[in-house]
Amino acid sequence: MGAGYLALQIFNGLVSGAYFALLSLGLAIIFGMMRIVNFAHGAMYMLGAFGAYLAAKYLGLPFWWALVLAPVAVGLLGALFERTLIRRLMPLDPLYNLLLTFGLALVIEDFMKLFFGTQGTPYAMPAGLSGVIDLGITVYPIYRLAVIAISTLVCLAVWFAIEKTPLGAKIRAATENPQLTEAFGIDVSRLTTFVFAFGVGLAGLAGVLAAPTTNVTPVMGSDIIITTFAVVVIGGMGSIKGSIFTGFIVGIIAALGAVLYPPIANTLIFLLMAAVLIVRPTGLFGAPEGQR
Amino acid sequence: MLEVRELHAWYDESHALHGVGLDVGKGEVVTLVGRNGAGKSTTLKSIVGIIRKKRGSIRLHDEPIERQPSHRIARMGVAFVPEERGIYAGLSVMENLTLPPVVGASAWPLERIFALFPRLRERARSPGTTLSGGEQQMLAIARALRTGPSLLLLDEPTEGLAPSIVKAIRDLILEIKRDGITVLLVSQNVRFAAKVSDRHYLMVNGRIVESLANAQVIDREHELLEYLGV
Numbered sequence: 001m002g003a004g005y006l007a008l009q010i011f012n013g014l015v016s017g018a019y020f021a022l023l024s025l026g027l028a029i030i031f032g033m034m035r036i037v038n039f040a041h042g043a044m045y046m047l048g049a050f051g052a053y054l055a056a057k058y059l060g061l062p063f064w065w066a067l068v069l070a071p072v073a074v075g076l077l078g079a080l081f082e083r084t085l086i087r088r089l090m091p092l093d094p095l096y097n098l099l100l101t102f103g104l105a106l107v108i109e110d111f112m113k114l115f116f117g118t119q120g121t122p123y124a125m126p127a128g129l130s131g132v133i134d135l136g137i138t139v140y141p142i143y144r145l146a147v148i149a150i151s152t153l154v155c156l157a158v159w160f161a162i163e164k165t166p167l168g169a170k171i172r173a174a175t176e177n178p179q180l181t182e183a184f185g186i187d188v189s190r191l192t193t194f195v196f197a198f199g200v201g202l203a204g205l206a207g208v209l210a211a212p213t214t215n216v217t218p219v220m221g222s223d224i225i226i227t228t229f230a231v232v233v234i235g236g237m238g239s240i241k242g243s244i245f246t247g248f249i250v251g252i253i254a255a256l257g258a259v260l261y262p263p264i265a266n267t268l269i270f271l272l273m274a275a276v277l278i279v280r281p282t283g284l285f286g287a288p289e290g291q292r
Numbered sequence: 293m294l295e296v297r298e299l300h301a302w303y304d305e306s307h308a309l310h311g312v313g314l315d316v317g318k319g320e321v322v323t324l325v326g327r328n329g330a331g332k333s334t335t336l337k338s339i340v341g342i343i344r345k346k347r348g349s350i351r352l353h354d355e356p357i358e359r360q361p362s363h364r365i366a367r368m369g370v371a372f373v374p375e376e377r378g379i380y381a382g383l384s385v386m387e388n389l390t391l392p393p394v395v396g397a398s399a400w401p402l403e404r405i406f407a408l409f410p411r412l413r414e415r416a417r418s419p420g421t422t423l424s425g426g427e428q429q430m431l432a433i434a435r436a437l438r439t440g441p442s443l444l445l446l447d448e449p450t451e452g453l454a455p456s457i458v459k460a461i462r463d464l465i466l467e468i469k470r471d472g473i474t475v476l477l478v479s480q481n482v483r484f485a486a487k488v489s490d491r492h493y494l495m496v497n498g499r500i501v502e503s504l505a506n507a508q509v510i511d512r513e514h515e516l517l518e519y520l521g522v
């Protein structure tokens with residue numbers, strides 16, 4: 001296997017890692033603050049892709065506009081779900097919200113199937129990012145490099161916002177002790193809506209980024225979300241840094257593994273997950289509950 | 293300025309307060325004393341709205357606050373220093389200090405806080421919980437003062453601290469009092485309470501059973517200490 005081929009696979013791994021990182025980062029901040037596993041995350045990713053597709057088809061909006069507007073729209077939808085449904089179940093066992101979001105995912109997916117079937121539609125490559133570029137070691141599509149760059153930038157910005165800004169301090173405080181944080185004059189309930197909206201907005205962003213490289217279909221969310229949950233388990237629930245890092249690393253490992261031993265391609269991530277669970281049940285970056 | 297009437301509070305099904313009534317006037321320092329489990333902390337937590345399951349009336353500046361969410365009560369000028377201090381491990385000392393929004397004109401600027409507690413400036417970037425117990429208590433009080441509260445709720449500020457720190461906290465409360473900030477203090481340390489307070493309420497089993505002037509507390513110190521078992 002030549003170095004060029006290897007580099008190509010690593011880039012491919014980084015591209016899938018870019019999606020995993022955005023998705024698992026969103027799951028992690030939602031889980032950190034609300035202790036719920038958002039099973040509707042894949043559906044939000046799919047809606048992001050459809051947002052881009054519909055905005056182009058009916059409003060003539062180019063990719064770059066969709067990249068901003070579709071995640072915002074998905075975030076607003078998330079805020080609506082949080083305000084009207086999820087929050088009502090928050091006082092109960094987290095399992096209730098797990099069931100609710102799982103149900104939401106099914107409803108959203110079937111709703112989209114009513115209009116778009118399961119066939120899927122292509123989304124045009126954004127102008128200016130089509131074609132390939134010669135990186136010396138290998139030739140690679142420009143758009144895919146842009147995906148890696150955008151995802152990395154967004155992930156770093158989110159990490160920075162959470163770890164280094166006053167808003168991030170409020171989120172961390174509310175994650176650690178919501179009642180007390182509220183007693184310090186911070187509207188934790190509004191903050192929770194914001195965090196949920198932001199988390200699913202990240203899923204929407206991943207969806208927009210994915211739209212030009214895959215078929216936009218109602219089932220694209222359920223295809224990617226299972227793998228993403230494996231990534232989250234490997235990284236450890238709730239860890240910001242962990243979810244970003246694990247997203248990219250797992251993407252690369254899966255891409256390389258698939259080349260070295262093709263039959264393992266679809267199961268490698270799950271084998272990895274099992275191995276991590278045996279050695280470190282809280283995930284690579286997770287602290288045991290009550291010790292975070 | 294604070295008026296509590298017939299206050300009942302529950303933890304799930306367990307009935308912790310059974311009709312608490314108390315008044316704190318503007319600029320007063322008032323102490324709640326009582327045995328472990330009497331309901332002192334529960335009273336403070338009910339006033340700031342952390343405990344939602346309650347009945348009765350709580351008025352602040354003549355406005356009912358018993359139905360208000362906790363963050364509104366804080367923004368009306370109530371600052372809370374909890375018994376367990378409430379320092380966040382995930383926030384630096386500086387982030388802990390500046391977490392609550394400034395709500396009143398009497399807000400302490402950071403320079404005043406750092407002049408009094410130089411350690412907080414030195415450790416500003418360390419995680420909050422890496423401070424010593426005494427330093428965490430100072431941080432918790434400083435955090436409350438930075439917001440410029442009109443009512444300060446202090447739960448056992450001297451518990452488990454060395455005598456020199458207890459004395460520093462005493463001086464600080466006297467300084468706060470001179471600034472005209474109203475204080476509702478919970479303390480088992482009768483001697484300490486007598487040095488800073490104007491009045492005292494004795495709490496037994498979720499009720500206020502007696503209101504004592506400071507002179508009475510000083511006279512009955514031994515009796516009270518024996519009763520409290522401390």
Ligand SMILES: Nc1ncnc2c1ncn2[C@@H]1O[C@H](COP(=O)(O)OP(=O)(O)OP(=O)(O)O)[C@@H](O)[C@H]1O
Nearest residue numbers: 303306308326327328329330331332333334335375
């Ligand atoms: N989180 C809780 N859940 C259930 N019951 C509680 C809780 N906190 C306190 N209680 C109960 O409520 C009653 C009043 O407790 P509270 O903490 O207000 O007492 P306190 O006077 O502050 O005591 P201490 O001097 O030990 O701090 C006690 O019977 C206690 O067991």
Ligand SMILES: [Mg+2]
Nearest residue numbers: 332333334375
């Ligand atoms: Mg107490």
